[in-house]
Amino acid sequence: MCLLSTRSTVGGVEMYTPPKVFAVCGQNVTLSCLVISETVLDEAEFTWKESKDLCGSSNSSDIKCEKGVKVVDSTHQYNLSLVFTNVQPHHKGTYHCKLNSKQGTKNSETILRIQSCVGKTSVSVTSEVGTCKFEDVYPKPQTVLWWHGGTRRETLKTEMIENPDAKYTVISSVKLWRPPYPFHTTAQS
Structure with a gap:
């Protein structure tokens, strides 16, 4: 897997996501979305989307969302990871990390590419x-x-x-x- 991160900043809130992720069939793949804010985000809605919300109640068993929040040096770090178990070609696509809060709206995308599947x-x-x-x-x-x-x-x-x-x-x-x-x-x- 190969990762690089992009950054988006609005109103004192920064968002980091990898622009492209290349994965081999069968790997477990994590797309990370990190949001850093100098203040606590009020009424924050934080999610991953493709054609639909992937962190809602209708998740499939091979895609999971993991949330985490911590304070480091007086900044608040919010992480939402989209985890694929046994990634397959149907998982390829463009995924959007979205944040809606009183401080503003942010969106960043990651393109997931699948390569090198060979069965028997x-x-x-x-x-x-x-x-x-x-x-x-x-x-x-x-x-x-x-x-x-x-x-x-x-x-x-x-x-x-x-x-x-x-x-x-x-x-x-x-x-x-x-x-x-x-x-x-x-x-x-």
């Missing part, structure tokens, strides 16, 4: 055709390459099927030469 791979071989199946692949590969003894071979057929979870199943076949081994394949994004 299986191989089947007949007397004439070799087939590789890659499951739970993300992002969608541009091509599948077949190699035999260091030489690239022409693919007979490649099928890429998008699954409901935004991952892909990729099935690719190649005509076998004698002897049929060693072959290897790579899926390239």
